[in-house]
Each structure stands twice: as structure tokens, then as C-alpha cells.
Amino acid sequence: MSNSNAELKVGGIVLCGGASSRMNYPKALLPLGQEVMLQRVVRIIGSCVSPLAVMASPDQQLPTLPADVPVYFDREPLEGPLAAIGQGLEALHGKCEAVFISGCDTPLIETAMIECLCSRLGNNQLAMVREGDRLHPLAAIYRVSLLETIQQLLSQGKRRPIDLVAQVDSVFLETTELQEIDPGLRSLRNINTRAQYQALLNELEITDSTVLPFSD
Numbered sequence: 001m002s003n004s005n006a007e008l009k010v011g012g013i014v015l016c017g018g019a020s021s022r023m024n025y026p027k028a029l030l031p032l033g034q035e036v037m038l039q040r041v042v043r044i045i046g047s048c049v050s051p052l053a054v055m056a057s058p059d060q061q062l063p064t065l066p067a068d069v070p071v072y073f074d075r076e077p078l079e080g081p082l083a084a085i086g087q088g089l090e091a092l093h094g095k096c097e098a099v100f101i102s103g104c105d106t107p108l109i110e111t112a113m114i115e116c117l118c119s120r121l122g123n124n125q126l127a128m129v130r131e132g133d134r135l136h137p138l139a140a141i142y143r144v145s146l147l148e149t150i151q152q153l154l155s156q157g158k159r160r161p162i163d164l165v166a167q168v169d170s171v172f173l174e175t176t177e178l179q180e181i182d183p184g185l186r187s188l189r190n191i192n193t194r195a196q197y198q199a200l201l202n203e204l205e206i207t208d209s210t211v212l213p214f215s216d
């Protein structure tokens with residue numbers, strides 16, 4: 001990876017659990033041409049960081065993934081992203097020093113953003129995309145050493161990534177800066193609703209309507 005932290009070993013975690021309530025269909029399984037959404041995001045992120053792991057809900061149905069991408073299942077269902085991040089850092093402990101964390105619902109993610117976050121990390125524990133007051137905890141590099149702090153927060157019932165940011169040395173990549181390498185902020189575009197999914201299919205020129213997994 002080309003970054004000023006060239007010696008830093010960076011892995012990746014893709015979160016694909018949760019309720020998918022706005023989509024009312026598992027986002028991880030949404031078809032995108034020859035792939036489904038989780039496969040696409042794993043392929044893109046896996047092209048620039050290693051090792052990569054997937055964090056899923058217990059009993060979640062998953063597509064075929066590369067043999068070198070293990071799946072870990074949330075200990076408790078629907079505990080939210082911070083708990084899944086903690087469990088993912090635990091799984092990759094000893095295998096890398098820092099981890100790029102993503103959801104599975106950003107299919108237009110670009111590796112340039114990941115490289116930029118790596119360059120930004122420096123001696124900090126966390127490098128996260130920020131848009132004004134809004135943090136993007138699923139577009140961020142976390143040092144594996146944050147595991148202990150995350151476990152402490154969770155044991156205190158604190159589940160918001162903002163609680164973590166407030167406690168640790170953090171650095172931010174502002175979206176105004178990200179726009180220099182990703183003008184449309186495609187890397188941050190979440191697909192949460194059926195309308196967003198349909199717009200994505202149009203944008204990717206995936207026109208075969210038979211791929212739609214729902215009819216409305």
C-alpha cells in the first residue's frame with residue numbers, strides 16, 4: 001500500500017450484520033451483476049489490505065467468500081457496530097497493527113480513501129472520515145490496540161463510536177479533503193433503501209431487472 005506508514009501492517013474488517021430494516025432485505029446479499037454487495041466490498045477492500053475478516057450476525061446467510069477471508073459471528077445479535085468492531089479487532093489481534101473498518105453497504109468504496117486514511121494515521125490510534133460534525137466510524141482505520149478501550153466502553157454500556165473518539169488520539173480526514181481524490185464522495189455512499197439500490201443499479205448500468213430480489 002502506498003502511504004507514509006508504509007511499514008504499518010493494515011488489515012480489514014467488513015461488518016455485514018445488523019437489521020437491514022430500511023432495505024427490508026439483507027443488504028449483504030443484494031445482487032450487483034455477477035456479485036452480491038458483500039462480495040463486491042470484500043473484493044475491493046481485499047485488494048488493498050490483508051488480512052481481511054467479515055463480521056456477521058449469528059445465523060446470517062452469506063455468499064461465497066474468498067477462502068482467506070474468515071467470517072466471525074456476533075456473540076450477541078444486533079449489539080451494533082462498536083461491539084462488532086471490538087470482536088473483529090480481537091479476531092485480528094496479532095495479525096496486523098491496524099485495521100480498516102467498513103460496512104458492507106458502500107459498494108462504490110475506493111481504495112484511494114483507505115490509503116489516504118493510512119497515511120493520515122501517524123502515531124494516532126484512530127483515523128476517521130468526518131463530514132462537518134458527522135463522524136464516519138465505518139470509514140476509518142483503528143489500531144488493534146484500541147481493543148481494550150472498546151471493551152471497557154462496551155462494559156460501561158457505551159456503544160457509540162463518538163465515545164471512543166472522545167477518549168483516544170484521533171485524527172480526521174475531512175470530506176472536503178476526501179473530495180480531492182473522490183470528488184463525488186462515492187466511497188461513503190451507503191445503500192440503505194430500495195430506491196438507493198435501484199439508483200445504484202442504474203449508475204452501474206446493471207439493467208437486467210430479473211436480478212431484483214424483490215418486486216416492489
Ligand SMILES: Nc1nc2c(ncn2[C@@H]2O[C@H](COP(=O)(O)OP(=O)(O)OP(=O)(O)O)[C@@H](O)[C@H]2O)c(=O)[nH]1
Nearest residue numbers: 015016017018019020021022055079080084103104
Ligand atoms: N456484524 C455486525 N454488523 C452490523 C451491525 N449493525 C450494523 N452492521 C453493519 O454495519 C453497516 C451499517 O449498518 P446500518 O446501515 O447503520 O444498519 P443496518 O442494520 O445495516 O440497517 P438499518 O436497519 O436499515 O439501519 C452495515 O454494513 C451493517 O451490515 C451489528 O450489530 N453487527
